[in-house]
């Protein structure tokens with residue numbers, strides 16, 4: 213933009229990808245991004261009206277001088293040539309599909325009125341429990357502003373879009389937002405290196421069908437429900453494997469069709485209890501969480517066909533099925549489907565302990581008087597609402613509303 217402006221080209225850059233202008237929000241908040249959703253919403257106020265101007269055609273490109281106009285790159289040129297496509301994502305691209313999906317989602321007034329994100333069923337895949345507007349918002353096939361116009365007043369769907377804006381503002385105003393090092397809102401946690409466990413997670417081979425089905429849905433469809441994302445992100449990081457959130461973030465970034473830099477990094481920090489949310493003792497069970505929504509295991513059976521004949525008593529813990537049952541189901545655990553890579557009961561306990569130690573050492577580091585840091589009291593002011601302790605009411609509020 214600077215280059216264009218310096219060359220005498222008129223640059224018009226409206227804020228249209230988000231509801232609010234992150235720069236304005238940061239200014240209103242005294243020069244730093246509001247670090248909790250609640251404070252963001254309070255500062256942001258009512259979203260502005262959507263821009264109603266319609267353009268029937270794009271202006272001509274004009275003279276590009278020495279610069280060559282390139283064709284749309286092929287999939288291989290974008291670095292995705294190695295991904296085999298055995299199952300097409302059911303979500304078609306483009307504005308027409310986006311508007312159709314938005315109309316269909318919002319047509320059902322009862323569904324919209326009752327929409328409560330935390331209660332949605334993450335195992336519902338034929339008719340997902342949320343709108344699946346994220347890929348369209350990400351690519352600009354749909355503007356969050358037009359969604360706003362259609363979803364107001366049902367607060368809860370609008371509330372989801374405010375999460376999007378919240379993460380955009382945080383990401384815009386936080387140096388090194390996409391990494392642990394040098395990121396002052398991110399807890400410093402000594403994550404472990406374990407390539408074998410990481411690959412098992414990435415490839416849907418952990419031996420926990422709930423986790424594996426989600427990772428296979430990601431690979432095949434590029435989209436999974438929010439709580440499904442919670443489950444696998446928690447499992448990789450502070451729940452079971454204690455592997456760095458940046459590694460999981462990279463996998464999501466590559467495979468999600470709604471992959472979005474600000475939202476993805478923000479949510480990975482959230483789920484790994486590195487920032488925004490700090491109740492590290494609350495861990496998603498890779499067994500009972502999915503079972504609660506889908507006791508018969510239809511979701512697992514769909515995405516892991518080798519388990520399709522496993523009786524429902526064992527579908528979430530197939531390694532506990534007697535050999536005769538495994539044989540009858542044509543699925544021998546350890547041969548046709550992996551044994552669990554870790555024992556959840558043991559691994560989750562160790563994770564909690566390591567998180568506790570990491571939090572304690574973060575506190576110690578924070579309290580060191582050297583390094584020219586501000587004093588405790590001024591630091592508290594600087595990070596208002598950010599360093600929430602696990603049991604504070606602010607944390608509970610955050611948990612409920614996400």
Ligand SMILES: Cc1cc2nc3c(=O)[nH]c(=O)nc-3n(C[C@H](O)[C@H](O)[C@H](O)COP(=O)(O)OP(=O)(O)OC[C@H]3O[C@@H](n4cnc5c(N)ncnc54)[C@H](O)[C@@H]3O)c2cc1C
Pocket residue numbers: 329342343344345346347349350372373375376377379436437438439441442445464468470471472473475476477479480483614
């Ligand atoms: C580890 C992890 C990584 C994620 N990575 C991404 C990502 O790369 N891109 C992405 O769009 N979402 C991401 N999300 C957030 C959320 O899971 C998706 O936005 C949501 O599942 C998309 O489905 P939907 O459109 O049906 O959502 P709906 O519930 O119908 O919500 C409507 C819109 O609100 C926004 N929204 C909803 N939840 C969130 C949230 N928690 N944070 C920010 N915006 C939200 C999205 O734009 C979404 O399309 C991630 C969540 C987790 C836990």
